[in-house]
Amino acid sequence: MNSVFGSVFWLLVTLGVLVTFHEFGHYWVARRCGVKVLRFSVGFGKAIWKRIGKDGTEYQVAMIPLGGYVKMLDAREGEVDPALAGQEFTGKPVWQRIAIVAAGPGFNLIFTLFAFWLMFLVGKPDVAPVIAAAPQSIAAEAGVHTGDRILSVDGHAVATWSDSMDAIVNGLLGRDPLPVQVRGTDGTTRNLVLPLNQLPAGQDIGQYLDKLGLKLAPSPAIVGNVLAGKPAASGGMQGGDRIVSLNGTAIESFEQFQRMVPQEAVKSPTLAIVVERAGKTVPLSITARMESLEGQPSAWVIGVKFAEREQAILRYGPLKAMQASLETTWNSAASTFNMIGKMLTGQASTKNLSGVIGIAQVANASASMGVGWFFSFLALVSLSLAILNLMPIPVLDGGWLLYYLIELVKGSPVSERTMMAGQYVGLVMLFTLMGLAFYNDIHRFLPS
Structure with a gap:
């Protein structure tokens, strides 16, 4: 859409x-209190649809959808039939x-x-609140490391990325130091304090978030699925492989690998890729080729799908x-x-x-x-x-x-x-x- x-x-x-x-x-409450409702309108202005109900109320949808109103029998707006005085609002x-x-x-x-x-x-x-910090950001200065998992914010446990960010955004409004508990990749728990008091006054939440520098950790470069008949399968890559390097450059994330494949393939389609498999490093030679996958424009591909981020659904x-x-x-x-x-x-x-x-x-x-x-x-x-x-x-x-x-x-x-x-x-x-x-x-x- x-x-x-x-x-x-x-x-x-x-x-x-x-x-x-x-x-x-x-x-509903007006009717229960015996007040006569003259009009029920969704929207303001000229009606684009209306009808009169059996109860005598005019129901309408109006042109300007930014609100609505219920018009009741009201003596402040004109003479009221004495027979209807008991159904008048102000009475x-x-x-x-x-x-x-x-x-x-x-x-x-x-x-x-x-x-x-x-x-x-x-x-x-949602996804798990596994985080990283932008270089020289407030989060980095507070001691956030790539791969840390947020466990609680200001003493309240969080289980998802959106929950943790909601709590942090609430803290950003006051710009007071914010306690955060995280668990590192080594399994140890650390108590950090985000010094939000260092943020300047008068900016919006988006600007504060940029300065805070807290973000989702990059997706690990772990192969989820190797497409049959594609270069990666022909070159010996397997699901579960963790990509260690590409043409001698260390690979830290799936996003980095995605960027580098076309950059290196333009120089030479044959790519030297080292993967980690069952605790051992395995060198592979994979020849990328130009083709279109799933109706997308032609690009250099090797035919792998990476493992998704750790999911965290609240149900x-x-x-x-x-x-x-x-x-x-x-x-x-x-x-x-x-x-x-x-x-x-x-x-x-x-x-x-x-x-x-x-x-x-x-x-x-x-x-x-x-x-x-x-x-x-x-x-x-x-x-x-x-x-x-x-x-x-x-x-x-x-x-x-x-x-x-x-x-x-x-x-x-x-x-x-x-x-x-x-x-x-x-x-x-x-x-x-x-x-x-x-x-x-x-x-x-x-x-x-």
């Missing part, structure tokens, strides 16, 4: 699912209005738990998956609040905000990585929507909840003038936040 088309498609899928679920929360007790407003973020939270549960149920393919039964979902939701919420708090206090840069373009790119990338990754992505976006909507900003659900909590305390509704002023302030805040996120998305495309 084309990258741009894929990003747009999966963004629409993401927003369609999450917005529908959010608005259904408002709709309901304040606790019912609170329940209706809170239901949207609440349903997003329920969806988060469900999506994480599905993720753990179907499994999220549980239904009960264990629910426990893991609860834990992951809690930890993800804590990380999100941590990030918001650090941005508000200036400890973390607002460059870390992403808008609709960034979400679209991640949606496409996660969908291409498999259903487990896409469920994980949906869960995280749903959780973010729940937290964002609960922020006490007028025009968001959290702003209305603030008004109703004030009403509970003072015993009477907030004045219409105060509400109108709050709406204007809320719109300014919301558009500022959206503009900043959009600017960050565009800025990431520009050369640094």
